[in-house]
Amino acid sequence: MGIINILDTQTANMIAAGEVVDRPASALKELIENSVDAGATSICIEIKGGGRGFMRITDNGSGFARDDMPKALLRHATSKIKTGSDLDGVMTLGFRGEALAAISSVSRIEIISRRKEDELGTRLTGDENGIVMEDTGCPSGTTVIIRDLFYNLPARHKFLKRDSAEAAAAAAVTERIALSHPEIAFSFTSEGEKKFFTVGDGNLLSAIYSVYGRGLANGLKEINYEIDGVSARGFVTTPDNARGSRSLQIFFVNGRFVRSKTVMAALEEAFRSYLPHGKYPAGIINITLNVKNTDVNVHPAKLEIKFTDERKIFDAVYYAVKNMLTQPEHMPPKESEKQHNHTNPVYIHPSPPKNSEGNVIGYEVFKPDTGEEDLPVINLTTDSTMILKSPLTELTPEEKKAYKDSKPTETVLFAEEKSYRIIGEAYNAYIFAELDDKILVIDKHAAHERVLYEELTDKKQVVAQQLLEGITVTLPREQSDILSANLEYLGQYGFVAEPFGADTLIIRAVPSVLSNTENIESLFEAFAAKLSEGNALSFTERVDRALFTVACKAAMKAGQKNHSVHNEWLVERLLTGGDIRYCPHGRPVIKILSKREIERFFDR
Ligand SMILES: Nc1ncnc2c1ncn2[C@@H]1O[C@H](COP(=O)(O)OP(=O)(O)O)[C@@H](O)[C@H]1O
Ligand SMILES: [Mg+2]
Structure with a gap:
């Protein structure tokens, strides 16, 4: 008798879940992205216990057709693409059809949804005992409730941080999506306390203001540049407002939050002669280009992206930032414009340091404290x-x-x-x-x-x-x-x-x-x-x-x-x-x- 078992769907989903949802914040990210893809203009998020105990995402988007609801919990079930070739031009945040399958296999899920055109809504509950559906009255749109995340994966709990740290990660995920969609009104509540909300007026600066507060927003300048079909828009700190870490370098490509070393390098290269070591520009930069020139299907959580032409992305960001920096009001004052009473010293002999004397x-050399960083420092000067x-x-x-x-x-x-x-x-x-x-x-x-x-x-x-x-x-x-x-x-x-x-x-x-x-x-x-x-x-x-x-x-x-x-x-x-x-x-x-x-x- 052989020893190989074919795993049942539930077990297979639980294994796959590890890739997509490794903590409450990553489940939340998927659920909010679904609301964005559903065309919502308002999304309310409420979490308890760092998201592990309870998460509720309510949107006013398209809603589910009743028949689709149980299907959506199956793996590779998506309304967003039909065939592999659709991947080439994918405009939605989701497309893998994995999130609801993964999340529902490791939690107790409840979905309440109604399309505008339907008179009655549907409530779906799914847990270890299976799926139950019933009619219900509800506003149009969708509410997804996740309870007891990872209840059946006790090992996973060991890797989770304290509730407060998980809640902070969930807030950070929400913030980024809110910034990438200033046209959607977001609100985020944790342990019954409303942490922030955006108004959804389409204005990025007002979203930044709501999310990060006046301190950051006031130190920002707008950037806007387009080259060869690639545009870089957003807000970047002036040199005076540079920060001790890269934590506020936030990049979006076609409305999707991504980590990109190319964009980071371009931003920092533009600032190169403006900032001392250990200081980093902050910025919220949105890059738009033809989706055909990107590949987002390179990372399960879709946090990375490939560009067919990295150089164009680099240039768009570099010049967008450089243009802002070289506007006269951001240039450090010229020596001749400064006021001082003493005469300039006469330059005599620029001798190099003599070590042997x-x-x-x-x-x-003194190195200022660079604070916490979530990305490694790029050494830009290794090649002499x-x-x-x-x-x-x-x-x-x-x-x-x-x-x-x-x-x-x-x-x-x-x-x-x-x-x-x-x-x-x-x-x-x-x-x-x-x-x-x-x-x-x-x-x-x-x-x-x-x-x-x-x-x-x-x-x-x-x-x-x-x-x-x-x-x-x-x-x-x-x-x-x-x-x-x-x-x-x-x-x-x-x-x-x-x-x-x-x-x-x-x-x-x-x-x-x-x-x-x-x-x-x-x-x-x-x-x-x-x-x-x-x-x-x-x-x-x-x-x-x-x-x-x-x-x-x-x-x-x-x-x-x-x-x-x-x-x-x-x-x-x-x-x-x-x-x-x-x-x-x-x-x-x-x-x-x-x-x-x-x-x-x-x-x-
Ligand atoms: N909030 C929502 N509103 C309307 N439809 C939704 C919502 N969330 C999920 N769906 C539907 O469920 C499907 C499966 O979702 P998901 O598992 O996240 O996969 P994906 O987003 O990759 O398609 C989606 O394609 C969509 O049709
Ligand atoms: Mg999705």
Whole structure:
């Protein structure tokens, strides 16, 4: 006698349920999505016991035909597709026909539903004893009640968190669907307490306001861009409102919440020169494109998506965000527009840090607390052979290939070998260099500003250069107080100072990139002034702003003559230092003229 059993449907469904519903929040997600697919304009959600004990989803959508109700509990039963080829253009959130089968196999389910055209509604109850149906009076639409989720899977309970954590996960799922459908009114109640509701007026910002509150909503700016049939719309934080984690990066594709590394990379790449390490933009971004260019059938919970052309998605998001950031009101103020009384320090010699010197002190760079993250940090700078690198380092090989194939070829700027040659400088502002088959035109000030900024903020190690003689600075009381209270912290950035009587500090060391700058005193004063500005910002953000100012002030000035040695140092730094394309203000640093372009111009 053989030993293989064919499992009965109930057991098979229970096994399959593990994939679709692993916790109350994932069951809730499926049920709310069904209401959305049913064309509801209002969806009320109520849960108890974190959703494990009780979940009720009430919608005013199409309702079930009576005959369909028991069918809907069967596996692979769906009204949304008929054949495999329909998968190609699926517009609804559901299509797998699995959710109700899975959920009903691991809970006690009740569905009360009526179509508008039917006089009487139907109540279906399903549990371990089977299915019972009866007529009932009810409003048009559908109510699904789930009780005792996982009652017959005791092992599953071990993996569930406390009720409060499960309730939070259920709220998060509801929030995302509410944001992806601002035209639907949602309300979410847990343990009898109404947690949030949206009005369903179709306005995304008002939905964000309802879900996340004024604090986030006020720090957002609209983005809107379309390229090659792909549009990216939504709201993104301005640099001032960046956050300590990625938890509020929320992406939708054609109204479906997805996790997408491409979208994340595009968002963060656009912010690259605007934010220090450990800060992340937040944003609610809705991407729309022809559904034929997507594949949502790659993940049981449909949380992932494939695009036929990742590059287009990247570009749409990147430019949408970049356009917002480069609008004048979001650009950090230009140095010339700032008010200060002291004269600019004259740039003397941009020397690289010298580690081997006896009087050099090494400091670990300070890393701000990045908080909780649900996605791994993408390291955007692993490949040192490229300057204009693909930010998509965490994509799968296929995704990378799709991206590479569509990528213009001339983006690789530099390889390890020192293969460039400086041709000269024009207007004391632009350095011309030849590299392989390209001519690089480098904006001297912008490039130096960025190199300094990177050195001051971005390095694994900040080197503090001891000054031969301490420099005393007397500051307004407010500024000296802030500095005195944070001396240890600032030391981690290479600024070493000690109190020296009332309102006066003595500077012992500065970051070594600044050590040859003339007039360190005025640079330090500008640093202190910037640190005490912007009460709404965290201290880390203010330090970043202050370093930004320091980089700008210490950088070579356009129109000012420099020794060729300095230009050489700068070009070397720029071309070997990694991914530098924009100055900290977001303006480009390098213009590339290809040999082909030049030859074409001369009709060669
Ligand atoms: N709230 C609802 N209102 C109307 N019909 C529903 C609702 N929920 C489910 N249905 C019907 O039940 C079917 C099965 O649902 P489900 O198991 O979630 O599979 P899917 O959503 O993938 O089609 C759906 O295709 C739909 O016809
Ligand atoms: Mg469904």
